[in-house]
Amino acid sequence: MSSQSYAAPLRAVDEVVVDPDxxxxxxxxxxxxxxxYLAGHYPDFTIYPGVFMLESVVQTARELVxxxxxxxxxxxxGIRSLRFTAPLLDGDEMSVALTLSADLVAxxxxxxxxxxxxxxxxxxxxxx
Amino acid sequence: MxxxxxxxxxxxxxxxxxxxxxxxxxxxxxxxxxxxAVTGSEPCFAGIPDDAPADAYDFPASLLVESFxxxxxxxxxxxxxxAGGVPPGVLIFAQARDCVIDGAARPGDVLRHEVRISSLKPxxxxxTGETWVxxxxxxxxxxxMAVIRESDSxxxxxxxxxxxxxxxxxxxxxxx
Numbered sequence: 001m002s003s004q005s006y007a008a009p010l011r012a013v014d015e016v017v018v019d020p021d022x023x024x025x026x027x028x029x030x031x032x033x034x035x036x037y038l039a040g041h042y043p044d045f046t047i048y049p050g051v052f053m054l055e056s057v058v059q060t061a062r063e064l065v066x067x068x069x070x071x072x073x074x075x076x077x078g079i080r081s082l083r084f085t086a087p088l089l090d091g092d093e094m095s096v097a098l099t100l101s102a103d104l105v106a107x108x109x110x111x112x113x114x115x116x117x118x119x120x121x122x123x124x125x126x127x128x
Numbered sequence: 129m130x131x132x133x134x135x136x137x138x139x140x141x142x143x144x145x146x147x148x149x150x151x152x153x154x155x156x157x158x159x160x161x162x163x164x165a166v167t168g169s170e171p172c173f174a175g176i177p178d179d180a181p182a183d184a185y186d187f188p189a190s191l192l193v194e195s196f197x198x199x200x201x202x203x204x205x206x207x208x209x210x211a212g213g214v215p216p217g218v219l220i221f222a223q224a225r226d227c228v229i230d231g232a233a234r235p236g237d238v239l240r241h242e243v244r245i246s247s248l249k250p251x252x253x254x255x256t257g258e259t260w261v262x263x264x265x266x267x268x269x270x271x272x273m274a275v276i277r278e279s280d281s282x283x284x285x286x287x288x289x290x291x292x293x294x295x296x297x298x299x300x301x302x303x304x
Contacts, residue, residue: 006184007172009191036171040142049145050221051197055190076189079227084220128183 006073010036012056013063013096022068027060027096031088048088053119054079057108060096061125065104069127074104078124086118094118100125138205139198144171147195148202152240156210159244160203164195168235186232189267192239192259196269197221199241200255204274207248216251217276226270237261243269251276 013027033039033046041049058076065074088094093113100106104127110119130151139146153161166187176184201219208215233239243257252275259267 005177005180007176007186007188009172009188037145040145042140043142049194051190051194054193055188058190075183075186077229079193079224079229081223081225082227083223 008059009052009055011059012052013059016060016063018064018067022064023101024097024099025060025064026098027056027063029056029094029096031090031092031094033090046090048092048094050084050119053084053088053094053110054082054121054123056094056096056110057098057106057119057121057123060098060108061100061106061123064098064100065125065127068100072127074125074127076123077126080105080122080124082119082121082123084119086112086116088112088118135202138202138209141198145194146198147191148198148241151202154203154206156203156207157245157248159242160199160206162195162199162202162241162243164239164241166233166235166237166239170235173235182234183232185234187234187237187239189229192229192233192267193224193227193269195239196241196243196257196259196267197255197272197274200243200245200253200257200272201274203243203245203255204248204253207245215276217278219274220277222252222273222275224269224272227272228268228270229266230268231261231264231266233261233266239266246271 013029016025016027018025031048038046041047062074065072095111096108098106098108104125106123108121112118132149135148147164148162149164151162172188173185240260243255245253246256247254252273255272257269258265
């Protein structure tokens with residue numbers, strides 16, 4: 001896991017599994033109130049910020065790109081669409097399901113432990 | 129409303145996730161210009177190895193979008209306050225479309241968000257705008273939508289051993 005080698009608000013995925021064919025990946029993340037930044041979001045009540053679901057998907061995509069492109073690093077260059085549909089609270093488990101096309105467009109769904117869809121997004125990446 | 133303490137009266141976000149430092153300009157119902165200084169002491173830069181390349185210090189896009197969104201929330205909340213209203217719930221960042229991230233900010237840079245309201249309804253707002261570092265545009269936000277939800281919809285499911293309901297959520301707005 002290379003998340004500490006570049007700026008990131010937190011390790012936004014606990015585990016990433018990249019499909020051997022390099023077109024999809026799955027990740028898990030358990031939200032805890034002790035995660036970095038969450039002390040301020042909010043002081044009396046923990047909600048995983050929507051943009052941290054974006055961060056979880058970006059980190060998942062980076063893992064996939066690193067596998068598929070020989071260690072190369074992916075940079076987020078566009079958000080085509082992003083929709084948040086359910087909140088993630090302290091203790092919630094989130095799973096990320098992501099596919100990445102040949103031209104580096106990622107489609108991802110974040111699902112909460114109870115099966116409720118928490119976010120969907122379509123993102124564009126660049127590989128340096 | 130220009131200084132940090134006044135921002136905290138409107139936004140419930142707190143250190144280290146309060147990502148607006150100062151308001152430069154504001155026209156209720158129309159537009160806001162805010163700044164956020166990026167510094168090397170922020171938690172997102174902790175633990176980066178000494179031999180990391182320069183772009184390892186690019187301010188994360190997720191925090192950039194959050195900072196833009198908080199600026200828009202400030203504009204909406206200030207607009208409601210000017211009209212003598214109180215948000216009938218909490219503000220939630222609901223969706224975004226067509227955002228382009230052209231560049232990056234690094235420690236020492238100051239983000240300047242220029243956010244405009246493109247549509248304003250009682251319980252939702254559409255925002256558009258750009259983020260600059262000096263005269264260099266680093267992001268263009270085609271459309272971001274925030275909504276007001278009843279606080280109850282954010283509370284955790286009642287737990288059997290939890291007799292005292294938690295305080296109502298106050299994500300954005302509703303100063304506690």
